[in-house]
């Protein structure tokens with residue numbers, strides 16, 4: 001079959017893919033636990049409304065990937081019911097209103113299978129889309145994601161999701177170290193801290209894309 005190249009107008013320079021079949025969309029942790037009151041993000045004292053603003057943009061990119069039959073992977077931060085995969089250091093950190101495993105208004109905080117740990121309804125995975133539960137901030141830590149991407153023939157990741165400087169940046173750095181070419185979609189990611197988002201976008205694309213590229217969703221949609 002003929003290769004179908006893709007070029008996205010990105011910073012610090014165009015993001016080029018020899019064949020778009022090597023591209024996947026990685027949507028990080030668009031879960032009620034981070035976007036809705038009563039979840040993990042709110043328990044840490046954050047204003048979750050900031051994160052809700054990107055939902056329509058993430059949905060537009062998701063729909064474009066679905067329309068083009070390109071692979072979509074959703075990650076979900078959460079722990080087993082017995083918390084055996086939650087390091088004590090993660091649970092005991094800080095002085096949150098509720099800790100991981102405590103019962104909140106949407107079920108147990110950051111526990112897999114609980115209502116609050118599910119995806120926001122607008123971004124629910126479609127049948128056939130890969131869902132990767134993860135116990136850490138990085139999507140490659142104890143998930144098998146690398147092998148799954150290899151099986152799909154994916155070498156280039158377009159990344160969306162929350163939060164920019166925590167799970168998104170950690171995942172992007174992990175992917176970069178594993179040889180993936182990564183582009184972070186600027187208006188399809190958000191942080192509870194606007195200044196951390198700005199800093200993350202700048203640091204990933206600095207030094208000639210040392211971690212990767214950034215581009216607005218409009219540029220991604222245009223290229224697709």
Ligand code: C5J
Nearest residue numbers: 029077162163166167
């Ligand atoms: C955090 C995440 N912030 N998905 N998780 O704890 O960024």
